[in-house]
Amino acid sequence: MKARFKELETLYKDSLLGDVIPFWENHSLDSECGGYFTCLDREGNIYDTDKFVWLQARQVWTFSMLYDRMEDRREWLDIARHGVEFLLKHGMDAEGNWYFALDRCGNALIQPYNIFSDCFAAMALSQYAVASGSDRAKEIALRTFRNILHRKDNPKGQYYKGIPGARPMLSFALPMIISNLVLELEWMLPKDESADTVNRCLAEVMDLFLDSSTGLIFEHISPDGSHPDCFDGRLINLGHGIEGMWFIMDIARRSGDTALRDRTVNTILNILDFGWDKEYGGIFYFLDAKGKPPQQLEWDQKLWWVHAETLVALAKGYLLTGRQDCRKWYEKVHNYTWQHFPDPVHGEWFGYLNRQGEVLLEAKGGKWKGCFHVPRALYLCYRTFAEMAENTAILPPPPCKRSRQ
Amino acid sequence: MKARFKELETLYKDSLLGDVIPFWENHSLDSECGGYFTCLDREGNIYDTDKFVWLQARQVWTFSMLYDRMEDRREWLDIARHGVEFLLKHGMDAEGNWYFALDRCGNALIQPYNIFSDCFAAMALSQYAVASGSDRAKEIALRTFRNILHRKDNPKGQYYKGIPGARPMLSFALPMIISNLVLELEWMLPKDESADTVNRCLAEVMDLFLDSSTGLIFEHISPDGSHPDCFDGRLINLGHGIEGMWFIMDIARRSGDTALRDRTVNTILNILDFGWDKEYGGIFYFLDAKGKPPQQLEWDQKLWWVHAETLVALAKGYLLTGRQDCRKWYEKVHNYTWQHFPDPVHGEWFGYLNRQGEVLLEAKGGKWKGCFHVPRALYLCYRTFAEMAENTAILPPPPCKRSRQ
Numbered sequence: 001m002k003a004r005f006k007e008l009e010t011l012y013k014d015s016l017l018g019d020v021i022p023f024w025e026n027h028s029l030d031s032e033c034g035g036y037f038t039c040l041d042r043e044g045n046i047y048d049t050d051k052f053v054w055l056q057a058r059q060v061w062t063f064s065m066l067y068d069r070m071e072d073r074r075e076w077l078d079i080a081r082h083g084v085e086f087l088l089k090h091g092m093d094a095e096g097n098w099y100f101a102l103d104r105c106g107n108a109l110i111q112p113y114n115i116f117s118d119c120f121a122a123m124a125l126s127q128y129a130v131a132s133g134s135d136r137a138k139e140i141a142l143r144t145f146r147n148i149l150h151r152k153d154n155p156k157g158q159y160y161k162g163i164p165g166a167r168p169m170l171s172f173a174l175p176m177i178i179s180n181l182v183l184e185l186e187w188m189l190p191k192d193e194s195a196d197t198v199n200r201c202l203a204e205v206m207d208l209f210l211d212s213s214t215g216l217i218f219e220h221i222s223p224d225g226s227h228p229d230c231f232d233g234r235l236i237n238l239g240h241g242i243e244g245m246w247f248i249m250d251i252a253r254r255s256g257d258t259a260l261r262d263r264t265v266n267t268i269l270n271i272l273d274f275g276w277d278k279e280y281g282g283i284f285y286f287l288d289a290k291g292k293p294p295q296q297l298e299w300d301q302k303l304w305w306v307h308a309e310t311l312v313a314l315a316k317g318y319l320l321t322g323r324q325d326c327r328k329w330y331e332k333v334h335n336y337t338w339q340h341f342p343d344p345v346h347g348e349w350f351g352y353l354n355r356q357g358e359v360l361l362e363a364k365g366g367k368w369k370g371c372f373h374v375p376r377a378l379y380l381c382y383r384t385f386a387e388m389a390e391n392t393a394i395l396p397p398p399p400c401k402r403s404r405q
Numbered sequence: 406m407k408a409r410f411k412e413l414e415t416l417y418k419d420s421l422l423g424d425v426i427p428f429w430e431n432h433s434l435d436s437e438c439g440g441y442f443t444c445l446d447r448e449g450n451i452y453d454t455d456k457f458v459w460l461q462a463r464q465v466w467t468f469s470m471l472y473d474r475m476e477d478r479r480e481w482l483d484i485a486r487h488g489v490e491f492l493l494k495h496g497m498d499a500e501g502n503w504y505f506a507l508d509r510c511g512n513a514l515i516q517p518y519n520i521f522s523d524c525f526a527a528m529a530l531s532q533y534a535v536a537s538g539s540d541r542a543k544e545i546a547l548r549t550f551r552n553i554l555h556r557k558d559n560p561k562g563q564y565y566k567g568i569p570g571a572r573p574m575l576s577f578a579l580p581m582i583i584s585n586l587v588l589e590l591e592w593m594l595p596k597d598e599s600a601d602t603v604n605r606c607l608a609e610v611m612d613l614f615l616d617s618s619t620g621l622i623f624e625h626i627s628p629d630g631s632h633p634d635c636f637d638g639r640l641i642n643l644g645h646g647i648e649g650m651w652f653i654m655d656i657a658r659r660s661g662d663t664a665l666r667d668r669t670v671n672t673i674l675n676i677l678d679f680g681w682d683k684e685y686g687g688i689f690y691f692l693d694a695k696g697k698p699p700q701q702l703e704w705d706q707k708l709w710w711v712h713a714e715t716l717v718a719l720a721k722g723y724l725l726t727g728r729q730d731c732r733k734w735y736e737k738v739h740n741y742t743w744q745h746f747p748d749p750v751h752g753e754w755f756g757y758l759n760r761q762g763e764v765l766l767e768a769k770g771g772k773w774k775g776c777f778h779v780p781r782a783l784y785l786c787y788r789t790f791a792e793m794a795e796n797t798a799i800l801p802p803p804p805c806k807r808s809r810q
Contacts, residue, residue, distance in 0.1 A: 162514065295771065363698040
């Protein structure tokens with residue numbers, strides 16, 4: 001078993017450092033206008049030059065994180081700074097809200113209607129501040145984080161199309177992302193603020209979005225946790241539920257809350273039972289909780305991030321509980337993922353497969369896929385299997401430069 | 406050849422009257438709250454009760470049109486009135502803009518952010534006014550039409566997410582729909598108003614959206630007709646282009662403009678050459694004009710309306726030009742469509758197939774598919790093949806009750 005963990009540790013580390021990171025190092029830097037190209041075709045050629053704040057920020061996070069937690073490679077910090085400079089110069093409106101999209105030169109194209117731009121910017125700047133010691137990055141990360149908390153009950157503002165008061169619904173994505181973001185920013189937050197935020201996230205995610213009767217995470221719920229019988233109210237986003245559960249597992253691990261940890265693991269396994277495609281393998285993108293036809297035409301597709309997040313969730317779940325059902329599910333999802341997503345010819349991973357597991361879009365990056373889910377999952381799986389290989393049940397987190405500040 | 410036309414005339418008429426219309430008559434009427442259920446599963450069971458104004462209006466149009474142009478069946482007019490009453494009671498805000506979605510009882514759920522709700526409402530009320538003689542329907546259709554023309558340069562209003570002035574783009578859908586809507590409402594419009602509207606549509610569609618170098622209709626263009634090199638600027642929506650061309654062919658037919666007619670037919674055939682799936686058959690949903698990866702994950706799916714509109718376009722093209730390439734393409738699309746979309750067990754058509762032609766969603770209706778594209782295409786193909794079977798090159802349009810008013 002130890003040999004298997006060692007083998008997996010090596011696979012993830014080699015794939016991260018020998019395949020995925022070089023792909024983005026070689027192809028994504030815009031040396032002329034700053035920032036990163038993320039619309040890269042199968043070979044890494046640029047097919048579109050627009051810059052999406054989600055993906056600019058996520059790449060900053062990835063390279064800052066690698067510099068901070070993996071190795072002191074100067075070029076990684078330089079790549080992160082390259083993105084930070086572009087983001088700070090062009091990414092915000094006058095009120096400090098983050099635009100959704102910019103053109104190649106940084107001219108704003110799409111208004112700050114999407115609060116996740118702010119979430120990923122805060123996450124990126126916090127991690128960059130840790131890696132670089134930049135006070136400006138820290139200060140803007142903090143301001144952005146507080147702006148997110150301020151906007152979170154009406155995140156779309158004027159762009160919200162619902163009738164006020166008519167069938168109000170909460171969306172899982174925001175408390176889910178904040179569950180992760182608050183741990184990312186914890187080092188700069190006053191203790192009360194991070195504890196309050198964690199507690200609010202736990203209450204929302206585990207008591208409202210996690211439905212006790214089905215054991216599923218619903219993507220949209222009424223404010224009282226009930227499920228309106230409509231397309232949005234029945235929607236299950238399998239990857240979101242699983243990713244959210246490993247965010248909460250991280251919270252449980254640091255607080256030593258084993259009951260909470262066990263609930264997250266049970267939920268992950270339950271979502272997998274519900275969302276695994278028994279015919280073709282892989283995890284569906286969307287399902288209707290009642291088995292009705294989903295609205296999303298891409299419901300049956302197999303997406304890279306869903307599978308990457310599931311590998312992280314199962315590896316962490318196994319590390320923390322030693323449950324054999326985690327191990328079995330890990331191997332099943334591992335086989336599917338490693339057989340289908342990595343591109344054996346040009347490196348990195350394909351993002352979008354059809355239900356049958358054939359490549360639907362050959363691009364390595366676009367408007368939603370960039371340098372984030374794959375390297376983060378590779379890094380976290382590498383660390384998790386390294387812990388298992390070393391057979392130390394709970395390792396301290398890896399050395400972190402934030403202590404040097 | 407005449408025998409084939411007769412056979413097709415019979416196929417379309419029988420399918421319309423013996424299969425498709427009975428499906429909606431039997432399953433869609435909400436006798437309790439008014440209006441129609443459109444979320445019907447394969448067997449016709451209701452799986453969601455929300456009411457989308459697009460689909461409420463389109464079903465009103467279909468039953469009014471059948472009563473007006475096909476047969477004096479009282480029950481068809483009653484079904485149309487059932488929807489009109491629901492729409493007039495619940496469908497508009499205080500300024501006369503049409504909501505996008507209502508709940509089963511008619512409470513507004515989604516704001517009037519979508520101008521196509523207004524387009525289909527105007528189309529429905531005009532056709533209902535013709536069928537029923539209702540002055541109120543006529544008056545609201547006219548008011549809605551003028552409101553559309555008033556809103557058309559900023560159709561999304563406050564919900565527009567682009568930065569003003571940054572990469573402005575026009576969308577094909579609106580001039581395309583207005584090209585059809587203006588003929589639907591011509592009977593109630595002052596001559597100048599309809600002529601001006603037709604001329605503006607022709608200029609936009611044929612001189613701006615139709616790209617002379619590729620012969621393709623672009624879904625979004627710059628105001629000067631150029632093509633920004635970005636996801637939206639490269640997008641080709643095959644079904645929209647083909648549907649738009651038969652709308653313009655109708656305009657060309659009534660004005661006797663054979664050069665315009667020939668341009669529409671050339672464009673239809675060119676779009677088909679570009680958009681036909683040479684591997685699995687059928688017409689793609691979306692393609693990138695430059696062959697780059699499209700943003701739409703559903704790009705390779707085969708949709709019922711795309712194929713239904715193409716049958717109409719090719720049948721009309723063949724009727725008006727006698728071109729053998731229209732005939733050949735008609736038979737090719739006919740074979741694909743009739744082999745894949747109709748449900749041999751429970752009637753009506755499946756809406757969504759995967760690239761391979763397998764059923765992706767079994768539902769007969771939902772948020773976007775209702776009682777419209779299939780019955781309209783069946784009716785128009787039936788009429789067109791009837792003309793061909795009678796061998797009269799240009800028949801007058803079928804008798805229409807509007808002359809009785």
